[in-house]
Amino acid sequence: MAAALRGIGLLRARLGLPAAAAATSAALGRAPHRAPALRGGAAAARPSAGRSYGSQAKEEEELRVRYLDDEHKGIVVLGLNRSHAKNALSKNLVKMMSKAVDALKSDKKVRTVIFRSEVPGIFCAGADLKERAKMHSSEVSSFVSRARATINELANLPVPTIAAIDGTALGGGLELALACDIRVAASSAKMGLVETKLAIIPGAGGTQRLPRTIGVSLAKELIFSARVVDGEEAKSIGLISHVVEQNEAGDAAYKRALALAKEFLPQGPVAMRVAKLAINQGMEVDLVTGLAIEEACYAQTIPTKDRIEGLLAFKEKRPPRYKGE
Structure with a gap:
């Protein structure tokens, strides 16, 4: 349980996953904590x-x-x-x-x-x-x-x-x-x-x-x-x-x-980022915790344009045309 929460904490800190963290924390019977602010901004880092x-x-x-x-x-x-x-x-x-x-x-x-x-x-x-x-x-x-x-x-x-x-x-x-x-x-x-x-x-x-x-x-x-x-x-x-x-x-x-x-390049950028994070963090914990991390990551792709475009492409049997995050 503690390992699972630590894994979710890493997700929140690195990619900003407040919704997924809250959902998973609730499933584990714990109250979610407020995600720490990311250091700097995209404009400052570019x-x-x-x-x-x-x-x-x-x-x-x-x-x-x-x-x-x-x-x-x-x-x-x-x-x-x-x-x-x-x-x-x-x-x-x-x-x-x-x-x-x-x-x-x-x-x-x-x-x-x-x-x-x-x-x-x-x-x-x-x-x-x-x-x-x-x-x-x-x-x-x-x-x-x-x-x-x-x-x-x-x-x-x-x-x-x-x-x-x-x-x-x-x-x-x-x-x-x-x-x-x-x-x-x-x-x-x-x-x-x-x-x-x-x-x-x-x-x-x-x-x-x-x-x-x-x-x-x-x-x-x-x-x-x-x-x-x-x-x-x-x-x-x-x-x-x-x-x-x-x-x-x-x-x-x-x-x-x-x-x-x-x-x-043709793959959805959000999906790519959370997939990498899920793999990296999942390899360091037990399977149950890893699956919780995967669930938290997957939740981040549900409302994105990436996933909507990907589903439409699959339905129409054509390559996806991503327009960004």
């Missing part, structure tokens, strides 16, 4: 309209944020861009990631986020050990906490997230990918093309996310041995969802991720 993205982004930007248009409208690409340090996680990069994720979580126009590397042959080499060596011990603790919090915020984004791994992902780099809902990696047997390598080094959540992804026994084996696996093996053990043959441009994983993200 990047300014005058900011440049994509090819217009400055070369020195360690994180490039692109809002795609036309047939890919609704997809946002976060690109790691620290070529001199193999995309290692520095204080500045973590700060930029935190700021970007904070803006995305309140942006209702965002439908899917793709996390990729803008540097050929590398996804992320983990923490920036050169920078860390110059830190005071108190700074190291603060940095690790900030990095962990940022990765958690990425994992808790209300929209689907995809990691496009076109290169090596080590330690915190793989943990960053593990925080995404779906992982796509490139693999290649061709000479001259970079082979994707993945290895977990505990620090920013790897000891928790890896067992939940591939199972406890196998996670222990990989962590204890610090084994490096390629894309094919990573797929066979369930570490990644898709493995694709690398292309000459070195962006095969990104292209596959983009195709996946495009598949998500």
